Amino acid sequence: MTRVAIIGAGAAGCFCAARLRELAPEMAVDVYEAGNRALAKVAITGGGRCNLTNTFAEIRSLSEAYPRGEKLMRRLLKAFSQEDARAWFEAAGVPLTDRDAPCIFPASQDAMDIVRALLRGMSGATLHTGKRLESLTPGWTLHFADGTDATADAVVVTTGGAPKGLPFLDGLGLAMVPPVPSLFTFTIQDAGLRALMGLVVPAAVSLPGTGFRAEGPLLITDWGLSGPATLKLSSYAARHLAEKDYHAPLAVNWLAMPEIVVREQFQDLARQHPQKQLSSTPLSPLPGRLWALLLNRAGLREDLRWAELGSKGLNRLVAVLTADSYAIEGKSRFRDEFVTCGGVALSNIDLNTLECKSLPGLYFAGEVLDIDAITGGFNLQAAWSTGDAVARALAKS
Numbered sequence: 328m329t330r331v332a333i334i335g336a337g338a339a340g341c342f343c344a345a346r347l348r349e350l351a352p353e354m355a356v357d358v359y360e361a362g363n364r365a366l367a368k369v370a371i372t373g374g375g376r377c378n379l380t381n382t383f384a385e386i387r388s389l390s391e392a393y394p395r396g397e398k399l400m401r402r403l404l405k406a407f408s409q410e411d412a413r414a415w416f417e418a419a420g421v422p423l424t425d426r427d428a429p430c431i432f433p434a435s436q437d438a439m440d441i442v443r444a445l446l447r448g449m450s451g452a453t454l455h456t457g458k459r460l461e462s463l464t465p466g467w468t469l470h471f472a473d474g475t476d477a478t479a480d481a482v483v484v485t486t487g488g489a490p491k492g493l494p495f496l497d498g499l500g501l502a503m504v505p506p507v508p509s510l511f512t513f514t515i516q517d518a519g520l521r522a523l524m525g526l527v528v529p530a531a532v533s534l535p536g537t538g539f540r541a542e543g544p545l546l547i548t549d550w551g552l553s554g555p556a557t558l559k560l561s562s563y564a565a566r567h568l569a570e571k572d573y574h575a576p577l578a579v580n581w582l583a584m585p586e587i588v589v590r591e592q593f594q595d596l597a598r599q600h601p602q603k604q605l606s607s608t609p610l611s612p613l614p615g616r617l618w619a620l621l622l623n624r625a626g627l628r629e630d631l632r633w634a635e636l637g638s639k640g641l642n643r644l645v646a647v648l649t650a651d652s653y654a655i656e657g658k659s660r661f662r663d664e665f666v667t668c669g670g671v672a673l674s675n676i677d678l679n680t681l682e683c684k685s686l687p688g689l690y691f692a693g694e695v696l697d698i699d700a701i702t703g704g705f706n707l708q709a710a711w712s713t714g715d716a717v718a719r720a721l722a723k724s
């Protein structure tokens with residue numbers, strides 16, 4: 328009988344085990360988990376609600392969702408898509424809701440329903456907890472931190488994002504992409520900005536001199552900037568920001584509009600309301616408090632009238648609205664979702680089976696691979712799609 332060892336009882340490992348039970352029930356499946364229970368992280372995903380996938384309706388190009396691993400995900404989603412994930416969990420007894428579309432959650436809003444469905448799906452596989460893999464000998468023998476060994480015909484590594492690297496793969500000659508954090512918020516020491524803490528505005532943020540740019544709701548916090556636009560930018564520029572030690576200039580376009588459009592809108596305002604004070608005519612949808620801050624940053628008096636603005640004043644105002652500059656002075660961890668960019672390089676693996684090209688019988692799935700996504704359910708979708716790909720490949724072999 329073929330014996331498969333899955334290392335790591337997280338989203339990818341447990342889903343792979345469940346799919347193996349469906350596709351190849353004759354195989355013996357052992358799941359080895361370092362912690363004392365399976366799926367501990369899944370239980371806290373999405374603030375305990377588990378945003379298990381996304382409709383992808385707002386994604387124009389897959390690279391927007393997967394800054395790393397886009398090509399592989401394009402291929403894997405054809406075989407196991409977001410619709411397949413939804414259908415699988417519903418068939419496993421978890422009704423889902425698209426009330427927060429494009430994000431998909433269990434209708435119960437309880438991540439434990441996802442945990443329980445995966446554990447039910449895995450039944451027949453043997454879960455071994457407290458088993459931290461320390462090293463692997465091709466062939467395959469697994470050596471655990473507690474001094475015990477186990478053997479298997481195939482090994483699936485699903486140990487998740489590894490901020491400190493993957494020591495048990497040392498010596499196997501695999502190419503690795505150095506791990507760096509993704510999905511973090513920016514520390515910005517700006518008293519004016521921080522005074523607006525709690526404000527959310529639709530905006531675009533970018534790193535001047537690079538192509539990194541993201542759009543979406545921007546949340547002003549007491550430490551700087553957060554919200555979907557910031558998190559997306561942190562994901563797109565994860566490696567660049569790590570190289571800069573999280574110190575970089577940041578440009579904010581407070582209207583997420585091209586400069587020319589903003590300029591025209593101001594010229595219209597000046598024509599229509601020449602005698603009105605700037606402070607009383609903010610551009611929609613800018614909140615009044617933010618408008619006051621931006622006038623101040625442009626060096627314009629609040630009681631100035633549109634007729635008095637002049638072309639220099641207009642230029643300053645347009646510049647502040649479309650390319651307001653701040654300095655990122657550090658990162659802070661995002662409260663709800665945090666992933667690692669980097670891991671096992673995709674060049675090591677066959678993109679159809681996720682099997683290691685140089686070491687047959689060794690497979691990878693989930694965040695241990697150099698695949699990661701922005702927030703919104705895309706990371707768990709990657710765990711489902713990669714877990715499924717490995718299970719199908721093993722079932723065929």
Ligand SMILES: Cc1cc2nc3c(=O)[nH]c(=O)nc-3n(C[C@H](O)[C@H](O)[C@H](O)COP(=O)(O)OP(=O)(O)OC[C@H]3O[C@@H](n4cnc5c(N)ncnc54)[C@H](O)[C@@H]3O)c2cc1C
Nearest residue numbers: 335337338339361372373378460486487693694704706707
């Ligand atoms: C707080 C939080 C909230 C999140 N919310 C969401 C969300 O709502 N939607 C979304 O799409 N993504 C979310 N994510 C990201 C998502 O949880 C991960 O991308 C996903 O869990 C990765 O799955 P995985 O199986 O690859 O790794 P993991 O789920 O991390 O599982 C890896 C498992 O391997 C075990 N392990 C590690 N090393 C060893 C070893 N040497 N030997 C044996 N076992 C080992 C670990 O203990 C762990 O159980 C969130 C992440 C966090 C931290």
